Amino acid sequence: MSLETLLLYFFAAASLAGGVLMLIARHPMRVALALISSMISLAGIYAILGVHVIAVFQVLIYVGAVMVFMVYVIMLLDVRDPSFLERYGRAVVPSVAVAALLAVALGAAVSGGDIMSAERLAAMHQGGRSGASFEVQPFSVEFLERYWLHFELTSVLLLAAVVAAIAVIKAGRRHHG
Amino acid sequence: MNLLTLIVVLPLTGFLLNGLLGPRLGKSFVTVVGCGLPVLAFLATIRAFGQLDGAAGLALVESAYTWAVVGDFSFDIAFYFDRLSALMTLIVTGVGSLIHIYSTGYMKDDPSYARYFAYLNLFLFFMLLLVLGRSLLVCFVGWEGVGLASYLLIGFWFEDPAKAAAGKKAFITNRVGDAGFLLGMFLIYYALGTLDFDAVNAAFQGPVPPAVSASLVGVLLFIGATGKSAQIPLHVWLPDAMAGPTPVSALIHAATMVTAGVYLVARLNGLYLVAPEASQLIAGIGVATAFFAATIAVVQTDIKKVLAYSTISQLGFMFLALGVGAYGVAVFHVYTHAFFKACLFLGAGSVIHALGGEQDIRKMGGLARRIPVTFVTFAVATAAIAGLPPLAGFFSKDEILWYAFASERGGSPLLWAVASVTALLTAFYMFRLLILTFLTPSRMDHETEHHVHESPWSMTSVLVVLAVLSAIGGFFHVYLFLEPVMPLPETAHALEHLEWPLIILAVVIGLAGLAAAVYVYRGGLDRAERLERRFPGLHRLLSGKYYIDELYEAVLGRPLHWISERVFLGLGDRRLIDGSLHGLASLAQRAAGRLSSVETGQLQQYLWLALMGIVALLAWMWRHG
Amino acid sequence: MDRTQLLLTLSIALFALGLVGVMIRRNALVMLMCMELMLNGVILSLVTFAERSAMLSGAVLVFLVFVVAAAEIAIAIPIVLLLARRRRTLDVGAWSELRG
Numbered sequence: 001m002s003l004e005t006l007l008l009y010f011f012a013a014a015s016l017a018g019g020v021l022m023l024i025a026r027h028p029m030r031v032a033l034a035l036i037s038s039m040i041s042l043a044g045i046y047a048i049l050g051v052h053v054i055a056v057f058q059v060l061i062y063v064g065a066v067m068v069f070m071v072y073v074i075m076l077l078d079v080r081d082p083s084f085l086e087r088y089g090r091a092v093v094p095s096v097a098v099a100a101l102l103a104v105a106l107g108a109a110v111s112g113g114d115i116m117s118a119e120r121l122a123a124m125h126q127g128g129r130s131g132a133s134f135e136v137q138p139f140s141v142e143f144l145e146r147y148w149l150h151f152e153l154t155s156v157l158l159l160a161a162v163v164a165a166i167a168v169i170k171a172g173r174r175h176h177g
Numbered sequence: 178m179n180l181l182t183l184i185v186v187l188p189l190t191g192f193l194l195n196g197l198l199g200p201r202l203g204k205s206f207v208t209v210v211g212c213g214l215p216v217l218a219f220l221a222t223i224r225a226f227g228q229l230d231g232a233a234g235l236a237l238v239e240s241a242y243t244w245a246v247v248g249d250f251s252f253d254i255a256f257y258f259d260r261l262s263a264l265m266t267l268i269v270t271g272v273g274s275l276i277h278i279y280s281t282g283y284m285k286d287d288p289s290y291a292r293y294f295a296y297l298n299l300f301l302f303f304m305l306l307l308v309l310g311r312s313l314l315v316c317f318v319g320w321e322g323v324g325l326a327s328y329l330l331i332g333f334w335f336e337d338p339a340k341a342a343a344g345k346k347a348f349i350t351n352r353v354g355d356a357g358f359l360l361g362m363f364l365i366y367y368a369l370g371t372l373d374f375d376a377v378n379a380a381f382q383g384p385v386p387p388a389v390s391a392s393l394v395g396v397l398l399f400i401g402a403t404g405k406s407a408q409i410p411l412h413v414w415l416p417d418a419m420a421g422p423t424p425v426s427a428l429i430h431a432a433t434m435v436t437a438g439v440y441l442v443a444r445l446n447g448l449y450l451v452a453p454e455a456s457q458l459i460a461g462i463g464v465a466t467a468f469f470a471a472t473i474a475v476v477q478t479d480i481k482k483v484l485a486y487s488t489i490s491q492l493g494f495m496f497l498a499l500g501v502g503a504y505g506v507a508v509f510h511v512y513t514h515a516f517f518k519a520c521l522f523l524g525a526g527s528v529i530h531a532l533g534g535e536q537d538i539r540k541m542g543g544l545a546r547r548i549p550v551t552f553v554t555f556a557v558a559t560a561a562i563a564g565l566p567p568l569a570g571f572f573s574k575d576e577i578l579w580y581a582f583a584s585e586r587g588g589s590p591l592l593w594a595v596a597s598v599t600a601l602l603t604a605f606y607m608f609r610l611l612i613l614t615f616l617t618p619s620r621m622d623h624e625t626e627h628h629v630h631e632s633p634w635s636m637t638s639v640l641v642v643l644a645v646l647s648a649i650g651g652f653f654h655v656y657l658f659l660e661p662v663m664p665l666p667e668t669a670h671a672l673e674h675l676e677w678p679l680i681i682l683a684v685v686i687g688l689a690g691l692a693a694a695v696y697v698y699r700g701g702l703d704r705a706e707r708l709e710r711r712f713p714g715l716h717r718l719l720s721g722k723y724y725i726d727e728l729y730e731a732v733l734g735r736p737l738h739w740i741s742e743r744v745f746l747g748l749g750d751r752r753l754i755d756g757s758l759h760g761l762a763s764l765a766q767r768a769a770g771r772l773s774s775v776e777t778g779q780l781q782q783y784l785w786l787a788l789m790g791i792v793a794l795l796a797w798m799w800r801h802g
Numbered sequence: 803m804d805r806t807q808l809l810l811t812l813s814i815a816l817f818a819l820g821l822v823g824v825m826i827r828r829n830a831l832v833m834l835m836c837m838e839l840m841l842n843g844v845i846l847s848l849v850t851f852a853e854r855s856a857m858l859s860g861a862v863l864v865f866l867v868f869v870v871a872a873a874e875i876a877i878a879i880p881i882v883l884l885l886a887r888r889r890r891t892l893d894v895g896a897w898s899e900l901r902g
Contacts, residue, residue, distance in 0.1 A: 012812045019819040019839055028831050033886045035835050038816075042842055045809070049853045054864050061868045066838065074831060076814050077886060083829035083893040089781045093827035098788050103818040105795045112808045134861055135855070142858040143865070146870065150862070154869045161873035165880050172884040778898025781825045788821065 008048050026087055028074045036067050051134040064118035180225045181239045181256035185219040185305045186264065191298035199291025211294030212277045215301055219270035226263050235373070236262075238311065250341040253752045257311035257374065260662050264508065264655060265308040265440055268515050272432045273301050275639045279523055280424040282635035283530060293422070294335065300326035304433050308440060312372040313362050316441070320358065320405065323434045324351040328431065331421040340420040347414040354404015354411050360396030360492045364389050378447025380390065391448055392769065395455025398445065399462075402438030404710060406492045413726055415489055419481040423526030426481060431488050431518035436511045437493045443504045446663050450502065456587055460500020464581070464595045467493025469723070471602035475609070476719040479536050480525045483610050487562065488518060490603060497596060498577045502586030502666035505656030506576045512655050513569035513647070517561040520643035524555035527632040527640065530615060532625050543619030550637045552615045554644035559611045561647040563604035564687040569651035574600060575683050576656065579676060593679075597686055604690020612698045620701065809850040816843030830882045830892045833874070841871055 018038030025031045039062050046055035144151060191214035199207045229237060236259035244252045258266070283291050303322025310316040325348070334343025366372055368389035369380050375446060380387050402408070407415040418430050429435070442449060442459065449456055467490045474486035491514050498507035531548050545552045561568035564575065578600070582593035619626065631637065656665065697704050709716045718724075775786070793796055816839060821837030845867055852860020882892075889896040 005805075008808065012808065015812065016815060016819075019816055019823075022832075022839060023819065023823050024838060028829055031832050031883070035839060038839065039842060042846055045812075045846070046849055049809075049849065051849055051853055051861060054836055054861055057865060061872055062838075062842075065872055069875060069879060070831065071834060073883065077831075077892065079885075079892070081891040081893055082895070083827075083832075083891070087828065088826045089828050089895070090779060091782060091785060092826050095781070095785055095822055097783060098792055099818045099822045099825070101792045102788065102795070102821065103814050105792060105799065106814045106817075107811065109799065110797075110814065110856075111807065115860065139858060139861055143862050143871075146859070146888055147862050150866055155864060156845070156875050157829055157869065161876045164877050168877065168880040172880070172887065776900045778900035780894050780897065785825050788825075 004048055008045065011041045011044040011048065014038070015045070026084065028079055029071070032067060032071050032074055035070075036063055038069065039063050053134055053136050053139045179239065180228070181237065181258055184221045184225065184270070185241075185256065185302065185309060186213045186216050187221070188298045188301035188305065190214060192295050192302060193292050196295035197300060199295060202291045204290055207291045207294050208281050210676055212274065212281060214298065215270060215274040215277050218301070218305070218519060219267070219274050219327050221391060222263070222266045222270050225258055226267065227258070228231060229258060229263055231755070234247055234652045244314075250374075252314055253312070254315055255311035255373075256309040256315075258309065260659050261508065262308050262442075264512065264659070265436075266305065266636065269301065269304050269308060269433050269514060270642075272515050272519055273304075273428060275642060276424050276428040276519065278521070279427075279636050279639040280422075282633045283424055283526055284422060287422075288341075289333070293330075296326055296329045296333070297353060297425075297428070300330065300429060300434070307437055307544060311374060311800065313365065313374070313377070314372050316374075317362065320401070320437060321355065323429070323437065324348055324355075324405070327351075327418070327429050327434055330425040331418045331427070331705075332747075333421055334771050335559075337420075343414075343420040347418050349548065350411050350414040351404045354401045357400025357404075359398045359401075361394045361401065364394050364397065373740070374444055375444065380447075381451050382447045386451070391452035392454040395445075395449055395452035395627055396458060398441060398448075399455060399459055402441055402496075403462065404438075405441075406435045406496070407436030407489050408438070408462055408496060409469065410725075412466060412470070412489050413729065416482055416485045416602070416722070419479070419485050423529060426485070427472040427519045427522035427526070430485065431522050432515040434596045435488060436495070436515070439492070439499065439507055439511055441661065442496075442499045446504045449499070449504075450586075456500050456502065458500070458513075459496050460581075460587055460592060463496025463498075463500055464491045464592050464599070466490070466492070467497065467599045468595050468602075469493075471599045471606065471724050473719055474606045475602060476716060477484075477606075478539055480528065480538050480541075480607050480610065480614065483538075483606060484518070484521055484525060487521075487603065487607065491518070491562070494574065494577050494596065495498045497581055497592065501580050501584040501588045501592070503576070503580035503584060503656070504663040505659040505665055506573070506580055508659060508663075509655040510573040510577060513561070513573040513650055514599050515567075515684060516643055516650050517647040518556040518569055520554055520558035520640060520647055521562070523636070523640055523643065524558065527551040527553075527636055530632050530636070531629050532621070533628045535621070535625055538613045540620055540622070540625075540788055542617040542621065542701070544629065545613070545615040548631045550631060550722075552639065554640040555613060555615070557644040558647050562607050563690060564600060564683060565691075566684060567648075567651065569649070571684070571687075572651035572654070576685055579679060580666065580668070582679060585667040585669055588666075588669070594688045597683070600683065601690050604687045608691050608694035609698050613702075617698065617701045806854055810847055811862060813843045813847035813850065816840070816893050819843075828895055829880075829883065830886065830894050833894065834878055836880065838871070838875070841867075 015038045018034045018036075018041060019032035022031050022038070025034060039058060041056040043055045043063075045053075046058060191210050194210050195207050199210075225237065236257055238255060238257055240253050240255040244254055244255040246252075277294070280293065280297065282561060284290055287293065300323060303319045303326055305319070307316055307323060309790075310319055328344045328348040330344075331347050332341040333339040335344070362372065365377055369377060369381075370386045371377065381391055388526070402409040415430060415435070419426055421429075449459075470486045470493065471487035472481050474490065477483045491510070495507045495510050497639030498504075498510065527548065528541070528544065528551060531544070532541065535541065557568070561570035564571045567571075578593060578596055580588055581596050582588050582590060620631075697708065721727075820836045820840030820843060824833050827833055827836065839869065845864060848860065848867070848890075852864065862880055885897070886892045
């Protein structure tokens with residue numbers, strides 16, 4: 001077994017562990033930390049796969065922005081409320097059951113061998129360009145050359161998100177005088 | 178040739194006119210229509226009678242209307258006029274018209290004058306359907322119809338619940354008998370495929386006996402007759418029926434409706450001639466009823482009730498005659514009985530009218546001088562019913578006694594003996610009635626005594642006519658007139674020499690009854706009360722009418738009521754029907770309650786449900802492709 | 803199992819775990835975080851396929867998904883905050899008024 005595979009298994013286990021810890025932890029801060037560790041493990045997996053640019057963005061954007069925001073909010077609020085004392089909702093077993101069912105269903109769909117068969121790959125490669133490396137430079141060139149419109153649209157999306165956030169806060173403030 | 182239809186339709190027109198327009202057009206209109214139309218019907222009957230004689234004994238048949246066609250059988254409304262129906266129709270329209278005329282005086286002050294005449298005409302219509310009908314079906318329509326008219330008229334003053342109850346009792350008791358009639362009719366139709374009287378008689382007299390027991394049919398039809406003609410065990414309604422106006426009692430419960438049973442058996446003589454068991458039963462019940470009713474009449478104190486039990490008793494005599502095969506003689510007694518019984522009832526009505534409503538004979542007496550016409554006519558009719566010669570009753574009753582004794586078709590000395598004792602009792606209680614009402618010193622209270630007056634001529638003229646008919650009617654020997662239609666039975670040759678001695682014995686019996694009544698009731702009620710104290714138990718039994726009504730109530734009335742209440746109402750109606758409805762409603766409610774438990778307001782549950790849906794969808798898609 | 807299958811299985815597992823978390827935890831913020839876990843699971847599968855097929859457009863798509871996730875969280879959290887302020891608790895059970 002190569003180092004690569006070992007690391008892969010390790011990071012996979014780590015992200016699973018993080019996911020499970022999320023379900024078990026009582027304090028939301030601990031949940032957030034579990035999620036962060038899960039995300040970092042995923043970044044590790046991306047790195048092993050060779051998709052370095054995505055790995056970096058995972059840590060930068062997801063952990064660095066999204067989770068930090070989440071941590072801020074958790075620190076802001078009083079967490080000692082009924083949801084702290086009683087972690088779980090009403091129907092634990094049925095939820096687990098149905099999620100397991102879904103997992104099984106999806107797993108069965110995936111485990112057929114032809115998900116990424118050679119023919120499919122060949123068919124896909126008829127289309128766009130296939131670059132072998134996921135380095136930053138090829139990535140950005142591809143991005144801004146071919147997908148510049150999507151790039152501009154994301155800035156519009158982010159602007160919309162900012163406006164929406166302000167509007168929500170304003171509406172809340174109007175309510176509470 | 179539409180004469181028969183005309184006879185039937187005239188009273189029907191009277192019913193419609195009086196019923197719909199009567200109240201608005203006033204008493205004179207109602208009187209003219211209500212009395213005029215039956216008189217016209219009587220005249221039409223005489224005309225038809227004339228035609229009959231000319232047709233050399235063949236019956237007149239008229240088909241009025243085809244009622245229904247079922248398969249290859251058609252039910253017609255057809256009328257049949259032979260000597261028997263002619264006689265019955267003459268009695269019905271003749272005596273009926275007289276009673277209508279009497280009613281104009283009796284019911285003069287009644288507010289529902291128009292309704293009364295409408296019902297009376299309706300009765301006449303149905304009675305004519307009964308006697309003129311060619312088939313058992315038309316006869317049955319008339320049969321039911323007279324029951325209806327009887328109910329309406331008995332309960333005429335329906336605001337009094339007791340009178341309304343009497344009407345109900347009559348109708349329901351009749352219905353019980355009608356069940357037998359219907360069953361008999363069904364059997365006849367099933368075996369012969371026809372319901373026409375002439376066809377039925379011919380079939381039973383013919384060479385090939387029909388595929389049904391004549392005795393069975395005979396008994397079933399007789400059950401219907403016991404209901405209509407108040408024989409044991411369905412006699413209980415007739416005494417109660419006295420709650421109706423007196424002319425109604427005279428017409429329906431003396432002269433015509435109650436004789437329908439006799440008519441039915443006489444009409445189907447072809448059937449009964451080959452049904453010896455049924456005939457024996459008829460004779461037995463007839464004579465038993467006659468005796469039984471006579472014993473009750475001896476202790477009755479209401480003037481109309483005495484006459485009611487007397488009617489039951491005389492009907493028993495008629496059935497006795499039918500039972501021994503002397504059909505013509507029975508019809509002869511119907512004819513004479515119509516005259517004297519109607520005269521007696523109308524006379525009683527005159528007495529009640531004179532006394533301002535009093536009906537208890539213990540409170541009467543000394544009326545002979547005050548209301549002489551009523552007295553004389555009543556006396557003539559009483560003598561007729563007691564069988565004193567040469568009045569009508571003597572002839573008819575005597576023939577019955579003779580055939581009861583000597584008929585080859587079931588006569589026996591036992592029947593004759595019981596009938597003779599009954600005749601003795603009849604004479605006794607009828608003269609008792611006459612004496613106590615008219616001849617003893619007055620026991621009236623002063624108020625009533627001042628009020629006593631003779632009835633108006635509209636009433637007394639009818640009484641006179643009926644009294645005259647009671648006197649001379651017997652000379653027209655109906656049974657000989659009917660011989661072509663209903664042959665008289667053979668009499669035992671060995672006994673024929675006893676005929677005249679028996680006649681004399683019958684006269685002696687009648688006089689003995691008269692003497693006994695005079696002896697007991699001469700000075701009033703004293704002697705009778707002493708006798709009563711000597712035999713208290715017997716007196717109680719007779720006054721209580723042998724407690725038959727109480728027996729019926731206990732054996733039939735209460736259990737039926739219990740079943741109705743507990744089983745049908747409690748179980749059937751409340752639990753089953755209401756219960757199932759309520760059950761459905763509560764089922765819907767409970768189901769709604771359970772189903773609404775899906776909407777908990779819990780966000781995560783909704784998510785769970787959505788997920789289940791997705792899983793199911795995935796699974797299905799995976800299975801199918 | 804080979805790499806692809808392992809990663810896809812991991813992706814399904816993360817997705818399922820996130821799903822369970824959303825359904826059973828009562829704290830609103832924790833629910834949001836579990837939804838992020840689900841999203842991560844899906845992104846993992848996207849990355850797996852992109853790497854396998856060696857197409858850069860896959861990576862671009864992943865980037866776009868990151869942007870959307872960020873925008874989404876930026877709005878979701880204020881909404882949750884306002885809701886929590888209304889009922890003075892983060893418990894989602896406080897918002898169920900239907901009796902059922």
